[in-house]
Amino acid sequence: MTSASHLSRVLNLVPYLLARPGIRIDAAAEDLGITVAELRDDLTLLWMCGLPGYGPGDLIDIAFDDDTVTVTYDAGMTRPVRLSPDEALALVVALRMLADTPGLSDPDAVARTLEKVAAAAGDAAASAARISVSSTVDDAQVDVFSGIVAQGHAVRLTYYSAGRDTSSERVVDPIRVVIADDHAYLHAWCRRAEDVRRFRLDRIDAYKVLDEPADIPPHARDHTGSPGAAFADADLPRIVLRVDKSARWITEQYPCEFSEPQPDGSWLVTMRARDLEWAKRLVLGLGTEAEALEPPRLREMLAADTLATLARYDA
Amino acid sequence: MSRLRTERLVNLVICLLSSRRYLTAEKIAATVPGYAHDAADTRAHEAFQRKFERDKAELRRLGVPLETGTNSVFDSEPGYRIARREYELPEVRLTPDEAAVLGAAARLWQHSKLAADAGDGLWKLRAAGVDIRGGEEPDVAPVLTVDEAFAPVMTAVRERREIRFEYLGKTDDASAKRRLQPWGLACHRGRWYVVGLDLDRDATRCFRLSRITGPVRTAGKADAYRIPEGVNLLDHVANFHADVPELPARRATILVAPGRAAGVRRRAEQISARQADGDRLVLTFHDPRRFAAWLAGYGADVTVLEPPEVRKELATLLADIAAKYTETASTRHEVTA
CATH class of the missing domain: 2.30.30 (SH3 type barrels.)
Incomplete structure (x- = not known):
């Protein structure tokens, strides 16, 4: 957890406990995704905090009862802090993406949640309005x-x-x-x-x-499983292609080890192929926009394949 | 953040929340533990000022609304306070199914910064009394991620500040410098775009975030422009992708070697009874050139029988490809030998 999250956690811990009097310490720690020791540490820190004067009646008071915890004096920390614009954006955009997903079992619940969270975020959700999302797939x-x-x-x-x-x-x-x-x-x-x-x-x-x-x-x-993982494997054959800039999209489609522009406007791309048959299909599918440079075996396969096929169109 | 600083910041928040009046930095230093120093000592005072500035910035980042103002026209120095109404998260009640949806949505981010932001936001909602359990993953879930440029571009949109970046367009030879007044971001088919006024072209432009190379820098002042009302960002992104109108559908007959070219077979509308040389498939196509280019990927496993136009396109394409591996191969060999 980042340090900023720690301050946020401590600031909002008093309202969290106020909403759940007598909660078990281990249940609270699990809910917050921290250890019991970390939670106890936060609670001792809060014991040192309170209203100016910082006397016995001013400091936050927390009562422990074996395994449970209850806030007995909150020093005015009754509610959590409003959502920051970044937090509102992360939640609202995720909900909007989810709402836009086909095949949900309960799209109505997503719509209701989105409405309530956006209302609670108020102005903080304004920047989320500068983000548009469209259905990721139409399927x-x-x-x-x-x-x-x-x-x-x-x-x-x-x-x-x-x-x-x-x-x-x-x-x-x-x-x-x-x-x-x-x-x-x-x-x-x-x-x-x-x-x-x-x-x-x-x-x-x-x-x-x-x-x-x-x-x-x-x-x-x-x-x-990551779809790219299979292609990054060092055991797979390494191929080097020269591609026209119009075919440079392959570097966005497949994980490449190396790609670099050449003085003539083409690009040199080094990548791993599933096997040379796959590489042959890739290069043939790119037509005149690509040339395989390495390995020599791939070039031989391409030469043999194209010449054999061409023979059928000679009539 | 050190434990001492966390403690100091919590006390600062409680102090400013409890006061209706604006408190000056001097008053805060005298009140809140951790700020005490000898104001007459210039170096100690400067150290306090730096510390106080950092603390204010940290609180604002967390969403704490720190107000600046004076209590009366006679006050020369501004003070600080936190209005409780602005500070507190409004009442929010979620039913168990809504809370489960929220928990699942917050876990969708694959990007560490946004995942952390979502987690912090979730924590505030928990503190407001909403019970969000770990729960089951939904049966269907989008994978949410953003590019590196997302955060700086979003900040610039919020501040309405011009940005500058290097961009490698689809057919550019090299990255080019771009100046943009960003209006907003759009996610279209899983990819992120920024839409805004391109200052060099004086026109609305759309840039794919993954093609921004290097850092995004802001330039000039905040609130430097107005975002036009009612702009549909997705329309701009969709136009960016507009395809050429489709040609009329036609049919082709393809001979496919037995058991080969499964990718062609699955698009076949008709497969005739097998003959010795393979299967005859009927497929629909629109653009003969694109169709031939797709078939070329299957190499010697496919032969176009009809129509002659596609045969010709494919033969020309194959001859061009073959030339790369026959003539150039020999010249290359001579050079290296």
Whole structure:
């Protein structure tokens, strides 16, 4: 926790305890995400604070009763501080993003929460009004799959893997639907891989909800696989491409180790490929806007592939 | 923050909250523990002033509304107070399901600064009596993140202050300096943009935050401009992305090697009975050039049978690609040898 958060915590601790007379110390510490020792430390600090005069009747008084705590004198600290503009922004924008997410089980509750929090924030929420958010994805499948997650059954998927350019079937135990980087994904325990995998919803070509309930290993629930992780692996083949500036978007799409502009306006990009077949498809898909420089084997594959294909159009 | 400073700041807040009158810095120094010093000692007094300035800034950052003013026209030195009405978080009551939504929303931020801000805000609401438990993750959740430029740009929007930054546009050769009066930020399809008046072009412009290279600097005074009323930031961002109008839909027949090019197969509207050389697929396309470029990615696994226009586009493209790996390969070899 940052130091600023510590001051905020201490300033708001008295109102927190006032709202919950006789709360158990361990329950309060858990609620605040701190240890019992840290909480006791904060309480002793507050004992030293109070109204000018700082005599026995002026200082904040807190009564301990074995495991519970009660504020007996608050020195005027009855309410928490208003939300700061940064805090209001972080909460209001997160709620607006959530409200804009398809497939919510209770969109009404999100709308009510947003209204109440914005009202409580008052002027502090003004800068959040300078931020607009639009639906991150437009996908009817989000509705379908968040419904399947709520239902809690295993699903058989026919999934197209763009990386391998293959479609395959597998049985998964759905965990949740996650919307990131302009796409919606199903996070699920993949029984074949015996690991958590994310499946892009627009690449699920078919699905069948099974009768058996989803069986998710406890440790898998908190797992969040990064889509880029597989590409950053040092064991994967390193490729070097020269791309035109019109194809520079690939550096935003795929994790690159290195990219640098050249005097002729092109860019040199170094990245890891899943395998050389994948790299070949990437380079061919970029057409004349890219040239593979390394490794030599990739160049040979590209030469052989294009020449063989060209022969079919010679007529 | 040291324990002593936290204690001093808590006492400062209680002191200013309890007073209806503005208290001068001198009065505060004499009252609140931790500020005591010999005012006649210039160095000690300057040290106090610096300390007091830092403390005021810290309180304002936390959202404490520190007012400055004088009690009467005869007072020469301004004083400070905290109006209780401005200080206190208004009453807020959330039902258990609303509290669960708020807890889940606050956890969505993947960016450390915003996650910390959301956590601090949540803590204040807890202190207001709202019970927010850890609870379950929602069945569907957006991943929220922001770019480095988000915080400085947002601050500039709040202060209505001009910003300067280096920007690498989609087709720029190198980053170029930009001067902007920012109006607001927009998140469109998971990406962040700033919209404002581009001072060099004297026109509304939209910049993607992830393409801002290097730091965002503010220039000039605060409140330097007005943000036009009723601007729809998302419209500007959507225009930024406007696609060229689509050409009419047409059909093509593609021969695909057995068991290959799954990416082409899944877009097929029709797949004919397999023959020895592969499967004949019918696909819809709009722009022959873009369609050919997409097919090129599947290399030798696909052959266009119809229409001739797409065949020609693809053959030309493949010849251009092949040239990179045949002629240039030999010249490169000669140079290095």
